Amino acid sequence: MTATASETTLDAPVDIRFTAAGAPLAVRYDGRVWAVAAEPVHWFSRDSWWETRRNATKGSGDLVSVEHWRVQVRLGSSTSTLRTFELRRDPLAEQWLLESISDS
Template identity: 55%
Template sequence: MTTTIEAPAQTHGLQVRTDPTGKPLAIRHDGQIWLVDPDTESRHWFGRDAWWNTRRTAAVGSGDLVSIEFWRVQVRPGTTSALRTITLRREPLATHWLLDSFSDSDETTEEA
């Protein structure tokens, strides 16, 4: 079963703990803590926001307004639980993460 949010809205119950480089280590979602499995490879990439569709404007020097950060990680709530896949996204200049997808299966082999 895969749950995908087509246009993610801010998920108030989502908190992401990261290491100093920004890699997710643990995710709190709906009252459950999901630990990122250190034995699996996390995928990290950037997409581009279609700024011309949003008609956002910004002052010169505002920073990167088009790079959307993504992480796809394998998580589990306990050491003996099955792995699940979470894809996180962070909008340009945002400080909070959004839940892009949450699945019951290992999807790290998919191309982003």
């Protein structure tokens, strides 16, 4: 499946390669490697725990912090058009999700 700018929510699993400092370096999506081509933006939001009804035992970790990255990427080392990927990792998840793609 190839995403277009009109798609708002994909929630597609992706693999991310990070720098030693912890910033995204490349994203593997749909069998292609997209290189990060600009300074990424990083933030956290809070999960609506009252809706998910997650139960946790004491010491199980952070159940509410959702991690996000907004990265501008292009295919490999090409000079292709920049695209913006919104990435998300839910609390306690190990898998990153591609939330959306836009042209810019």
